[in-house]
Amino acid sequence: MSTKWLDTRQKVVAYARKLQAERLVYSTAGNISLRVPGEPGLLAVTPTSTQYDFLEPEDIAIIDLDGNVVDGRRAPTSETPMHTLICKRRPEVGAIVHTHGKAVMTMANLGWTLPPILTGLVEATGGPVYTSPYSQPETDQMADFTAEALEDRGATFMRFHGLIAIGADLEHAFHTASVVEGACEVFLTIKQLGVDVEELPQEQVDWIASYWRAQFPGAPEPLPAPEPKPYPGLVR
Numbered sequence: 001m002s003t004k005w006l007d008t009r010q011k012v013v014a015y016a017r018k019l020q021a022e023r024l025v026y027s028t029a030g031n032i033s034l035r036v037p038g039e040p041g042l043l044a045v046t047p048t049s050t051q052y053d054f055l056e057p058e059d060i061a062i063i064d065l066d067g068n069v070v071d072g073r074r075a076p077t078s079e080t081p082m083h084t085l086i087c088k089r090r091p092e093v094g095a096i097v098h099t100h101g102k103a104v105m106t107m108a109n110l111g112w113t114l115p116p117i118l119t120g121l122v123e124a125t126g127g128p129v130y131t132s133p134y135s136q137p138e139t140d141q142m143a144d145f146t147a148e149a150l151e152d153r154g155a156t157f158m159r160f161h162g163l164i165a166i167g168a169d170l171e172h173a174f175h176t177a178s179v180v181e182g183a184c185e186v187f188l189t190i191k192q193l194g195v196d197v198e199e200l201p202q203e204q205v206d207w208i209a210s211y212w213r214a215q216f217p218g219a220p221e222p223l224p225a226p227e228p229k230p231y232p233g234l235v236r
């Protein structure tokens with residue numbers, strides 16, 4: 001194998017293993033794409049039908065934004081069109097992480113919205129996480145139907161399927177996927193308690209979300225911090 005893209009491939013393998021370690025994927029489900037540094041028209045993508053335990057850098061395909069394999073011994077994920085179309089339309093997106101964690105799959109089945117219930121969630125996603133309409137696997141629908149929910153947001157549930165998380169780089173995309181899984185667990189626990197789900201005040205959401213937005217190249221500076229004040233409505 002050419003060593004030209006070795007660093008990028010190794011990084012994808014390292015994060016694929018992290019997805020498995022955090023139980024954000026099962027068996028061969030889920031996938032990652034990462035833009036090749038200095039070559040924004042190329043993506044390093046996890047292969048189709050490969051157990052994460054056995055993944056090696058050589059298994060990571062290098063593809064162009066039309067899905068053509070440029071280098072690699074394994075075919076890229078069957079969900080490649082979702083990755084290439086998002087990267088084509090969104091030049092600021094540097095990496096995509098697609099997960100099948102239990103909590104996000106529960107939300108994806110229910111078609112629910114994850115409200116801004118935690119500061120860390122807003123910092124990782126930019127606001128509420130919506131469920132996108134059902135899209136047929138291995139079609140352009142997967143990118144088309146998630147586009148609206150990802151417009152100003154780091155993640156969306158894909159109906160009857162899982163989660164897609166985007167970021168300026170792989171660190172951000174992985175962080176978002178991981179935080180959303182945890183926040184879904186918290187949200188579903190609150191629902192089971194039968195109490196009202198409390199949300200952060202909108203002013204706080206707007207401020208924290210501006211830090212999420214700032215990760216992307218060319219984004220404005222984060223908003224100045226609001227004047228700290230008590231929020232009486234949130235005291236039990």
Ligand SMILES: [Zn+2]
Nearest residue numbers: 030098161162
């Ligand atoms: Zn999937």
